[in-house]
Amino acid sequence: xxxxxxxxxxxxxxxxxxxxxxxxxxxxxxxxxxxxxxxxxxxxxxxxxxxxxxxxxxxxxxxxxxxxxxxxxxxxxxxxxxxxxxxxxxxxxxxxxxxxxxxxxxxxxxxxxxxxxxxxxxxxxxxxxxxxxxxxxxxxxxxxxxxxxxxxxxxxxxxxxxxxxxxxxxxxxxxxxxxxxxxxxxxxxxxxxxxxxxxxxxx
Amino acid sequence: xxxxxxxxxxxxxxxxxxxxxxxxxxxxxxxxxxxxxxxxxxxxxxxxxxxxxxxxxxxxxxxxxxxxxxxxxxxxxxxxxxxxxxxxxxxxxxxxxxxxxxxxxxxxxxxxxxxxxxxxxxxxxxxxxxxxxxxxxxxxxxxxxxxxxxxxxxxxxxxxxxxxxxxxxxxxxxxxxxxxxxxxxxxxxxxxxxxxxxxxxxx
Numbered sequence: 001x002x003x004x005x006x007x008x009x010x011x012x013x014x015x016x017x018x019x020x021x022x023x024x025x026x027x028x029x030x031x032x033x034x035x036x037x038x039x040x041x042x043x044x045x046x047x048x049x050x051x052x053x054x055x056x057x058x059x060x061x062x063x064x065x066x067x068x069x070x071x072x073x074x075x076x077x078x079x080x081x082x083x084x085x086x087x088x089x090x091x092x093x094x095x096x097x098x099x100x101x102x103x104x105x106x107x108x109x110x111x112x113x114x115x116x117x118x119x120x121x122x123x124x125x126x127x128x129x130x131x132x133x134x135x136x137x138x139x140x141x142x143x144x145x146x147x148x149x150x151x152x153x154x155x156x157x158x159x160x161x162x163x164x165x166x167x168x169x170x171x172x173x174x175x176x177x178x179x180x181x182x183x184x185x186x187x188x189x190x191x192x193x194x195x196x197x198x199x200x201x202x203x
Numbered sequence: 204x205x206x207x208x209x210x211x212x213x214x215x216x217x218x219x220x221x222x223x224x225x226x227x228x229x230x231x232x233x234x235x236x237x238x239x240x241x242x243x244x245x246x247x248x249x250x251x252x253x254x255x256x257x258x259x260x261x262x263x264x265x266x267x268x269x270x271x272x273x274x275x276x277x278x279x280x281x282x283x284x285x286x287x288x289x290x291x292x293x294x295x296x297x298x299x300x301x302x303x304x305x306x307x308x309x310x311x312x313x314x315x316x317x318x319x320x321x322x323x324x325x326x327x328x329x330x331x332x333x334x335x336x337x338x339x340x341x342x343x344x345x346x347x348x349x350x351x352x353x354x355x356x357x358x359x360x361x362x363x364x365x366x367x368x369x370x371x372x373x374x375x376x377x378x379x380x381x382x383x384x385x386x387x388x389x390x391x392x393x394x395x396x397x398x399x400x401x402x403x404x405x406x
Contacts, residue, residue: 061404127371134337156401157375164367168330172360172375198359201264 004195006148008052010170011041012162015154015178017069022178028069030180031076037182038080042089044187045117052118052145056162060126063101070101077123078105085109088116094141095124112143120144127161139165146170151190153179171197207398209351211255213373214244215365218357218381220272225381231272233383234279240385241283245292247390248320255321255348259365263329266304273304280326281306288312291319297344298327315346323347330364342368349373354393356382374400 016030038055045053057077063070082105085091093109095102102124109121120141133140141163147170150162155176159167173190177183219233241258248256260280266273285308288294296312298305305327312324323344336343344366350373353365358379362370376393380386 127368131334131337131368134334157377158373159362159371161371164371165330165334168362168364168367170361174360 005048005191006050006194008054008145008147008149008166009045009050009190010054010056010147010150010162010167012056012150012152012154012156012160013038013179013182014056014152014156014160016073016180018154019178019180026068028066028072031069031072033180035076035080035083037180039083039087040184041182041187042084042087042117042119044184048187048191050117052120054120054144054147054163054166055122056160057095057121057123057125059122059161060096060099060101060124060129061161063124074101074103077121078103081106081109081121081123084119085114088114089119090114090116092118092120092143093123094120094130094144095122096126096129097124099124122162125161127164131164141166149173149190149194151175151186153177153182153186169199169201171199208251208394209253209397211257211348211350211352211369212248212253212393213257213259213350213353213365213370215259215353215355215357215359215363216241216382216385217259217355217359217363219276219383221357222381222383229271231269231275234272234275236383238279238283238286240383242286242290243387244385244390245287245290245320245322247387251390251394253320255323257323257347257350257366257369258325259363260298260324260326260328262325262364263299263302263304263327263332264364266327277304277306280324281308284309284312284324284326287322288317291317292322293317293319295321295323295346296326297323297333297347298325299329299332300327302327325365328364330367334367344369352376352393352397354378354389356380356385356389372402372404374402 017027020030058073092112093106130140147166150170150172220230223233295315296309333343350369353373353375
């Protein structure tokens, strides 16, 4: 039986575009409203002494979207990463940095940098890109530990390629609220739910 | 947007032991009560013209359980596999056949055999065993297609190592009922739910 507090939580902050649309804004306007909630969640995790968090920024699949969107989520990711690094995080940015879709400003973080809560930020990440590392010695996410809990906003009951190896035994908590509507109670609800899950890891 | 009917469904029939305990039976007695529901579900999928199904039998992690349990779930798997093959299925048994924990009777099915609905039956399966194939040319589950929908019984909101690559974009439907309490309405509920999910595959 694992501890009742997760050591490592994954976050899938989905629903930015639907949130914007519901407000009559262009879809791509949603991403900028996702930064502040991310910083709030970061502080909450730190306050709860969570050791490691993994956050879905954007995927290689996402980059097939119109450039009005890709530019907005790239900018939002850069701003989020720089801010949490400044506030104090051991930050790893995980994704294919050889692509022009990977923001150049984040290249220094392809190696973990800084002190504090471990943050793995998935930027231009792809599950195939990650697993293909196995053909040459190891997962590209080998510095990311097993996930205990995954929290997803926006109602989707799926992983969408999020760290498939680290997710194998994770408990998945889904919130119907769109990510920009993040509220501090969300993390509390997820942790309470996690504490009562029966975790046997197959044994 | 994918079709509203899933082409490939994964089934995680969990809760056999809890079902037995709730009836005052020894834990291991639950597995035998999982066979008939499995055959019923097989016929339902066939009737609905589902092209491919993947079914969790047992995993390498499960084999760490007491032998009273492992013997029961091994026997249940052999009986289920033989019955659906006789009724007409293109059956592949997927798992580490080099281990004594893999039932010898199922070795002929390590290569797909038979005609009819495609069934992938995971027996002594391990997600690491599967992925380790990548180090030598390809996934060990390379003959299993991408999953559209996963249905899990027993209330657990997790994948428990179920086909991590094929699961990356699958919608996950969880039933709180224990597997031996399977009811024909369960598949109907899962398919109705699936039909209204918004599936973008990241695009």
